[in-house]
Amino acid sequence: xxxxxAMPLSHMRPGQSGMxxxxxxxxxxxxxxxxxxxxxxxxxxxxxxxxARGPVTIEVDRVQVxxxxxxxxxxxxxxxQ
Amino acid sequence: xxxILLVGNxxxxxxxxxxxxxxxxxxxxxxxxxxxxxTRGFTKLGDEKLEVIDVPGTYTLExxxxxxxxxxxxxxxxxxxxxxxxxxxxxxxxxLTLQLLERDTPVVVALNxxxxxxxxxxxxxxxxxxxxxxxxxxxxxxxxxxGIKELMESVPGATSPSGPTRSRDERWVAIGEIxxxxxxxxxxxxxxxxxxxxxxxxxxxxxxxxIAILVLSxxxxxxxxxxLIGYLFEPLFNGLWAPVVLRVSSLMGGSGFLHDxxxxxxxxxxxxxxxxFGLITSGLYVPFAMxxxxxxxFYLVLGFLEDVGYLPRLAVLMDTIMHWLGLHGYAIIxxxxxxxxxxxxxxxxxxxxxxxxRFIASTLVSIAVPCAALQAMIFGLVGERGGQxxxxxxxxxxxxxxxxxxxxxxxxxxFSPELLIEIPPYRIPPWKIVVQKxxxxxxxxxxxxxxxxxxxxxxxxMLYFFGxxxxxxxxxAPVVSGLLGLPKEAITSLVIGFxxxxxxxGMLAPLSLTAKQLVVASVVLAMFFPCIATFVVLLRELGVVxxxxxxxxxxxxxxxxxxxxxxxx
Numbered sequence: 001x002x003x004x005x006a007m008p009l010s011h012m013r014p015g016q017s018g019m020x021x022x023x024x025x026x027x028x029x030x031x032x033x034x035x036x037x038x039x040x041x042x043x044x045x046x047x048x049x050x051x052a053r054g055p056v057t058i059e060v061d062r063v064q065v066x067x068x069x070x071x072x073x074x075x076x077x078x079x080x081q
Numbered sequence: 082x083x084x085i086l087l088v089g090n091x092x093x094x095x096x097x098x099x100x101x102x103x104x105x106x107x108x109x110x111x112x113x114x115x116x117x118x119x120t121r122g123f124t125k126l127g128d129e130k131l132e133v134i135d136v137p138g139t140y141t142l143e144x145x146x147x148x149x150x151x152x153x154x155x156x157x158x159x160x161x162x163x164x165x166x167x168x169x170x171x172x173x174x175x176x177l178t179l180q181l182l183e184r185d186t187p188v189v190v191a192l193n194x195x196x197x198x199x200x201x202x203x204x205x206x207x208x209x210x211x212x213x214x215x216x217x218x219x220x221x222x223x224x225x226x227x228g229i230k231e232l233m234e235s236v237p238g239a240t241s242p243s244g245p246t247r248s249r250d251e252r253w254v255a256i257g258e259i260x261x262x263x264x265x266x267x268x269x270x271x272x273x274x275x276x277x278x279x280x281x282x283x284x285x286x287x288x289x290x291x292i293a294i295l296v297l298s299x300x301x302x303x304x305x306x307x308x309l310i311g312y313l314f315e316p317l318f319n320g321l322w323a324p325v326v327l328r329v330s331s332l333m334g335g336s337g338f339l340h341d342x343x344x345x346x347x348x349x350x351x352x353x354x355x356x357x358f359g360l361i362t363s364g365l366y367v368p369f370a371m372x373x374x375x376x377x378x379f380y381l382v383l384g385f386l387e388d389v390g391y392l393p394r395l396a397v398l399m400d401t402i403m404h405w406l407g408l409h410g411y412a413i414i415x416x417x418x419x420x421x422x423x424x425x426x427x428x429x430x431x432x433x434x435x436x437x438x439r440f441i442a443s444t445l446v447s448i449a450v451p452c453a454a455l456q457a458m459i460f461g462l463v464g465e466r467g468g469q470x471x472x473x474x475x476x477x478x479x480x481x482x483x484x485x486x487x488x489x490x491x492x493x494x495x496f497s498p499e500l501l502i503e504i505p506p507y508r509i510p511p512w513k514i515v516v517q518k519x520x521x522x523x524x525x526x527x528x529x530x531x532x533x534x535x536x537x538x539x540x541x542x543m544l545y546f547f548g549x550x551x552x553x554x555x556x557x558a559p560v561v562s563g564l565l566g567l568p569k570e571a572i573t574s575l576v577i578g579f580x581x582x583x584x585x586x587g588m589l590a591p592l593s594l595t596a597k598q599l600v601v602a603s604v605v606l607a608m609f610f611p612c613i614a615t616f617v618v619l620l621r622e623l624g625v626v627x628x629x630x631x632x633x634x635x636x637x638x639x640x641x642x643x644x645x646x647x648x649x650x
Contacts, residue, residue, distance in 0.1 A: 014283070028145060032501060034249055035140030037173040041253075048283040054401040055410065055500050057282045061172040062201075064506075066282070066397045068409065068499025 004079040009046065009056055010072040012079070017045035022076040029071070036065055044077060084132045084158055085124070085236065088181065089165035090174055091138030092505040094193045096120070097514065098165055098223040099135040102233070119155065126236055134159070140173075142180040146434065161187050161239045163232065168192045168220065169201055169506075171264055175256045178214065183246050187239035188216045191232050195220035202267035210263045215242035224511050274507050281394040282504065291398050294391065298382045305378035306457065314370035323352045326361055342542045355462075356591045363587060364538045367458075368530050372583050373523070375457035379421050380522045381515070388510030388518075392417070393502055400500050406486025407441045407493065408433070409500040415442050419450035422526070423615040426450065427622055437495040441486065443619060444631045447611040448638055449482035454530065454583040459603055462586060466596040473650075474603050481608065481642055485634070529614060530581065537580040541573070541588070550576075564640060565605060566647040567598050578606050580613055597650045601643050609639030 006021055020042045023030050033039060037060050047057040047064060056072040057064055067075070087102075089095045103122025120135040136155050137148040144150040156162070164181050166174035181188050198205060211218045217235040221228035247255065280286040326344060333340040335347070344352075345359025354366035386392060392414055400410030412433055419426030423446055430442040451459070463470050490497070544550050550573045554561070558569040565571075570592055578585035589602055610632065611619060620628045 031141070031143050032145045035143070035145060035176065036501070036503060037176065039249070039253065047279055048287070050282075050287075050397060050401060051284045052401045054284075055397050057397060057504065061170060063170045063173060064278070064282070064504040066393070066400075066410075066500055066502050066504055068400065068501060071499040071501060 004081045006076050006078040008073045009044070009058065009067065009075040009077055010049070010069055012046045012077060014046050014048045016079055017043065018077040018079040019043050020075060021078045024074040024076065025071075029074070033075070037061055037063070038065065038075070082130060082132050083160040084134060085161045085163055086156065086159035086186075087133065087135045087163050087165055088152070088156070088177070089138060089193075090140050090167065090177060090503075092503060093138075093165050093167040093174065094223040095138060095165045096135060098163075098191060098193060098221065098229070099133065101223055101226055101229045103133050119151075124233070126233055139177065141177060156181075156184070156186065159186055161189065161236055163189050163191055163236070165191045165193050168195050168198045168205060169203060171205065172256055172260055175259060176252060179244070179247065179252045179255060182214065182216065182242055182244045185241050185243050187241045189232065189235050189239045190214065190216055190218040191228075192218055192220045193223055195228065196222045196225070200272075202269040204265040204267070206263045206265075210259070213259050213263065215244075216240050224514060278504075278507050281391070282397050287394065287398050291395060294386070298386070302375065302378045302382050303460075305381065306375040306460075309374035309377065310370060310461075314374060318354055318366055318370050322365075323354075326352045329361065338542075338546055341546070342539055345538075345542075355587055358538060358541060358588070360535055360538055363584070364535050367583055367587055368527070368534050371461050371587075372454045372457045372530070373526070375453050375460070376421070376523060376526050377519070379453045380519045383417065383421060384515045384518045384522075385510065388508070388515055390505045390507050393504045396500065396502060397504070404497050405490065406445065406483070407490030407495075407497045408438050408486070409497055411500060411502060412438065412442045415446055416450055419446040420453065420456070421522070422452050422454075423447050423450065423611060424529075424618050427615060427618045430622070434498050435495065437493055438497065440623060440627055440631070441489045441493065443623060444489065444634055445482055445486055447615055447619060447631070448485060448608050448635050449478045451478060451607045452582065452612075454526075454581070455586060455607060458583045458586040462590060463596075463599050463603055466599065470596050470600050473600050474607075477600075477604050477642060477646060478607060481638060485638055489634075530583075533581050533613070534584055537577055537584045540580070541577055541584075544573075560640070564647070565601055565643045567594070567602055568592055571598075571602055574602065575606060575609060578612065579610055579616070582606060582612050597647075600650065601646045604646060605639050605643040608642060609636055611635070 004018070012018070020038065020040050023033060023040060038044070042060060045059045047059055049056045053069040055066045055068050057066045087095050087099050099120060099122065102124045119137055122133050124131050124133050134155065136152045139149045139152040141149065142153055144153055162181055164178050166178060178190060192205070207218060207220065217238050219228055219232045219235050221232055223229070281290050330340065330344045330347060333343060341359065343360050345357030345362045348356055352362055354362050354370070357363055396410035396413050398410070399413045403410050403412050414432065415426045415429045418429050426446045427443045430439045433439050433442055459471060459474060463474065550570070553576065554569040554572045557572045561567050561572045562569050571589065574585045574588040577588055585606055586603060589599065594602065619631060623631060
């Protein structure tokens with residue numbers, strides 16, 4: 001269970017996984033992510049990150065979602081130990 | 082008449098299911114006052130005729146975007162909802178399902194991509210799922226047609242449990258309970274397709290894969306296109322059709338106004354399919370023997386990449402670059418479509434969120450992305466003079482795309498939104514689907530292009546005959562000759578470029594231009610104004626004011642680029 005350090009999705013290394021503890025955004029952003037199955041309490045795994053602050057690709061429930069870098073900075077994940 | 086609504090997330094095979102239900106006679110309409118389009122068709126249930134509407138894909142019924150707002154409004158018109166869900170990703174799909182079940186329209190669930198669950202190690206207890214949802218659940222495989230009959234048979238049994246309205250969190254809790262009881266996932270090793278999937282979105286491997294795919298696509302398109310031209314269409318026209326044309330020509334007396342329109346000008350007593358410019362010579366040769374082969378090969382490759390699921394990955398890879406142009410990665414899709422035809426490209430800018438993005442994307446596509454018809458002619462006419470000239474044309478257009486994009490991004494107020502897209506798994510598409518889609522596109526090309534090409538040929542001949550072109554070329558000579566270094570007659574090509582760019586480039590053939598002039602003319606022709614079909618769509622999508630702005634940008638950019646090329650080369 002995640003009790004490790006929390007950091008934004010954008011800072012995680014590819015291959016790391018954890019649980020979303022907070023989404024720093026308004027109702028709109030939270031709603032859009034929610035529809036894609038990304039919300040507080042959800043387990044995510046980071047697949048990759050593009051260079052030069054490019055999008056972050058994560059896996060949630062066996063589906064991959066690409067998230068723009070600035071949006072990924074607002075999704076806080078507690079890493080698995 | 083009762084209405085069935087197809088509702089589901091994007092990428093669940095909803096459209097394929099829709100065409101399975103309705104057949105081919107469908108219409109695409111715009112939701113009034115918006116840029117959101119939806120497809121309508123009809124199906125039969127016993128003796129009853131039913132209307133079927135393919136509602137735009139949505140993840141939730143909370144209106145987060147224009148498309149979702151529309152989906153929500155359209156729900157009110159439905160008598161029955163077929164909720165198409167992805168069997169491989171039940172968790173995600175069920176969120177929308179639960180929202181639908183909270184309403185009072187009867188629902189049937191189509192558990193699509195059922196075949197994928199087996200090899201992905203997912204077991205779903207159908208009976209339990211039916212009980213827990215309280216509505217019929219039918220496993221389907223839209224691409225093969227499996228389960229479609231059963232799905233329709235279950236429509237009369239659609240029910241509306243009208244469950245309690247839940248909050249977001251309560252819905253996810255409920256989904257967790259359903260998944261717990263219904264779905265069992267067996268451990269298994271990653272397939273090679275999944276490894277490739279992960280590699281495609283990593284910077285180094287992904288970049289290499291993208292370059293490999295694009296280079297390979299280019300050569301495949303060229304190879305198929307050239308082969309069709311060289312081994313099929315050229316022999317057909319030169320061997321079989323040319324004698325017929327000569328016969329017609331002599332029957333019509335060998336010259337005269339009508340002869341010129343039908344047959345065109347014979348060159349040295351011979352038919353020259355490129356330069357003759359008659360209805361039965363260039364009018365048929367340009368669309369069939371020069372353009373069609375490339376349309377065929379381009380859409381074959383593009384359709385394959387689309388259906389495999391590669392394009393969203395390209396969007397991820399291109400995101401950073403597209404941000405320089407004020408867009409995000411998804412805008413690569415209209416750009417690629419534009420390499421086929423600018424009309425669907427401009428229409429597809431609707432997938433972008435903001436007006437600003439749609440303006441930038443449409444303007445860039447119509448200036449710097451040459452359509453397949455124009456490219457085919459560039460390969461045919463400029464390629465003869467040497468491959469380096471073709472490279473210069475593409476290089477220039479690419480530079481214009483980047484530079485103009487950066488300028489637009491800095492000069493238009495606003496910002497580029499962030500990318501947020503689902504990346505569907507790679508799938509090996511059934512050939513039937515690829516071929517079907519390509520046929521639709523080729524038919525679209527023929528139906529749209531042939532009348533305009535033939536009309537253009539008539540107009541060109543009339544304008545020559547009545548000396549209109551002479552007047553125009555005298556007026557525009559300072560710009561055309563002075564700035565661009567072209568013979569003043571080249572303006573005729575630019576004028577006709579408004580009708581069809583392929584025919585327009587063909588008009589340059591008899592002018593015996595130097596290779597450099599041909600490069601300048603091709604670039605200016607590509608950039609300076611959209612063809613009439615694109616113009617109409619741009620006008621509709623952007624509105625009059627923005628269309629005027631876009632047109633101003635096009636003309637200015639074309640003259641600057643053409644002038645510079647003339648100086649440099």
